[in-house]
Amino acid sequence: MKPRLKRHALIKKQNNARHALPKDEAKLYIFSTQLTRLIDSIPDATLLKTSAGRKLVTTKLTQRLFKQHDLNWYSKTRLTPTATNQQKSAPQHAQISLQAELNVALEKHQLKLYYQALVNSAGNIVGAEALLRWEHPHYGLIAPDQFLLIAEQSGLILPISAWVLQSACEQLTLWQRDPLKQHLLLAVNISPRQFNQPEFVITLGKMLKHTGINPSRLKLELTESLLLHDTPNTIKKMQALKRLGVRCSMDNFGTGSSSFSQLKQLPLDQLKIDKFLIRDIVFDSCNTRTIKAVIDMSTKLGINLVAAGVENEQQFTNLKHLGCYAYQGYLFGKPMPLAELEKQIR
Ligand code: G
Ligand code: MN
16 A cells, blocks of 8 residues: 555544544434333333343343443533533534534424324314424434433524424414314424523514414413523513413423412413323322312413323323313324324314
8 A cells, every 4th residue: 555545544544433433322322212212101011021122121221220320421411511621522522423413404304393282171183282303314213302402502402493483383374274274273392592582572573474373373382490580581571472472381380399479470371281290190199189289270370281291091081070271192192293193183
C-alpha cells in the first residue's frame, strides 16, 4: 500500500472505531427502552410461556442490572447535560448522534402524529389526542419520552412543537369539512418551552386564523409543573388562550402536588387523571376514593374529567359509576396512524 493510502486507511479505521460505539449505544438504548415498554404491556404469565418471551425477560433483567449498578448512562447524562468534563463520555456521543438525526427528522418527514381515541361513557369516539412519534429509518418507532429531552436541550423542541400544533390545526380543518368528523376534539401536548415563548398566544392566534378551525375543537394539554410555575403569568396566558376560544387541560393530574386552592385559580376546562391513578382503581379502594374526591372537586369547579390509561372493562365501569366525562386508553385503542383512527370512527 502507498504511504498516503495507508495513512488514509488508518484514519478511516480510527474514525470508524470512534463512531461505531456511540451509534451502537444509542441503538441499544432505544432498543432496550422499547423492549421494556413491550414487556410492560404483556402479562407475565403469557410472557414466560415462549422462549421468545423468556428472552425478553432476560433482557429486562439485564436492564435492571444495569440500573442497579448505576450503569443507566442515559438518565445520568440527562441529569448532567452541562458536564464540564473535557472528554465527552460515550453517552454524550450517543446523545449527539441522536440529536444530529433529530435535526433532520422534521425535514425528512420522519416525525409523525399518531392519534389515540377519546371516548364518552357510551364508548363513542368524541375526539383524539395527537401524540408525536419518530418513525426512525433504522430504529423503528420511537416514542417522545426517548427524544424530547434531547430536543429540549438542543432547542429543537421549538420547531418540533410548532410543527405539532400546526399539523393538529390542519387536521382539524380537514375534520371540520367532514360531517362524520366535524364534532371531534383534538388534544395536543404543549411543551413548557413552547408555552413560555412570549409570542405563543399570538402565534397560535395566527394559526387558528389561517386554518379557519373552530378553536373550541382544539384542546391544549399542559403539565401540572408548568401550570404551577409562575402562576400569575401562567394564569394571564391561559386567559388569553381562552379568549382565543381554545380549551386548556391539565395533563397527568395526580402525579404532582397541586392543591384545591391552586386549581381554583387556574382557568382550566379539564383535568386529565393520570394512568397511574387509574391503574389500580379496581383493586385499590384508596385510589377509588381519591378519584371520587377529584371528581367531586372538579364538579364544584366546573371542570370536566378525563381518565387516561383505561385498559380494561372493569376500570371503565368503575370510572363511569364515579362520573367521568371522557376516557382514553388501550381499551379503546392505542395511539395509531390517522387512517386507522378514521377507520375506527366509521
Ligand atoms: O402523558 P400523556 O398522557 O400525554 O401520555 C400518553 C402516552 O401514554 C402515550 O404515548 C401512550 O403510549 C401511553 N398510553 C396511552 N394509553 C395508555 C394505556 O391505556 N395504558 C398505558 N400503560 N399507557 C398508555
Ligand atoms: Mn397528554
